Amino acid sequence: MITGGAGFIGSHVVRLFVTRYPHYRIINADALTYAGNLANLKDIEQHPNYQFEKVNILDAKAIEGLFTKWHITDIIHLAAESHVDRSISSPMDFVYTNVVGTVNLLNVAKQHWLHDGGNHLFYHVSTDEVFGALGETGFFSETTPYHPNSPYSASKAASDHFVRAYAETYGLNTIISNCSNNYGPYHFPEKLIPLFIHNIIERKSLPVYGDGLYTRDWLYVKDHALAIDILFHQGKINETYTVGGFNEWKNIDLVKLLCKLMDEKLQRVPGESEQLITYIKDRPGHDRRYAIDASKINRELGWKPTVTFEEGLNETIDWYLNNGEWLQQVTSGAYQQYYETMYTKNKQY
Ligand code: NAD
């Protein structure tokens, strides 16, 4: 069972597992919140080894029902509320889904798996944001202490702790990976890269928070899915792994690169899109820098990113330019109101 399989990263993980492992039956359990979209999986929905189940992980009975119905053997858990800005305005949604939802899954897994003699795995997909912020130097690794600063990262940290506690207390087999910022196709346009691609297409302003000198370590989503595949099959039980792109960018430099590439692809006058950059009020509690030391997964399991940032970004921009209908669909309706509250009116957290 893959939870959150209709979201951004989850859809890439589902696609990879469904196509690479035809002998697995993949159950995609997703509540289809604003971030979940079955259009993300259109190309594989007819595969005989794929099954979608609309279920909220807050509903313990429904999760229990899925375990019984499908004899779930393993979980890759990605379902979550995932956007930091939304966690600042609605923290309780994050406590419910990310903490309570994860504990619901752990309880059902524990109940079904602990005494059946099988070899099961609860793989929890987490984020590097649980470690807080770095200064100018240094990297997050598996031994970095937790220091979450946003309601999002605090809720993910809490869920990581529960997963660890269920391994320690009940003997559940677990793996946790903490990954850096992902980018790529099917990314919901509330996060930096897809939001700015969308705004450049529409010639809307590009809202850069604060001084724009915040740093993120970007990983192409398909490389994250490959890391999840390797960890699911070969990771050491009850260990954690940090996963990253070896690819740090200050926001403003990344935005300028995006503008340059899109001017070329859209045959606009060089420099045109950069004119759209607008510095706006900073995000409260904004983490200055994230960067991952991914040497453990590289050394022990041979994983490293397969595409350069230039290749990944070009593929991503091309995907958005060729999938206007998808972009149109996800930016209509409720998105309009979110955008207005977040960027047009004075932000009220
Ligand atoms: P996303 O917001 O795109 O997708 C989340 C999915 O979870 C959606 O399909 C949504 O419908 C589903 N969902 C939300 N609440 C649910 C609930 N209560 N019950 C069932 N389904 C629910 O998120 P994403 O960016 O794909 O992230 C997936 C996971 O990876 C998250 O756990 C996130 O913390 C983690 N992660 C994300 C990044 C990143 O850069 N996006 C980096 C590292 C880790």
Ligand code: TYD
């Ligand atoms: P985001 O994509 O929200 O990911 P996260 O906060 O989880 O790292 O943001 C990436 C960076 O871009 C972060 O430093 C905040 C910044 N940012 C902006 O400057 N403007 C925006 O409109 C958004 C959404 C993000």
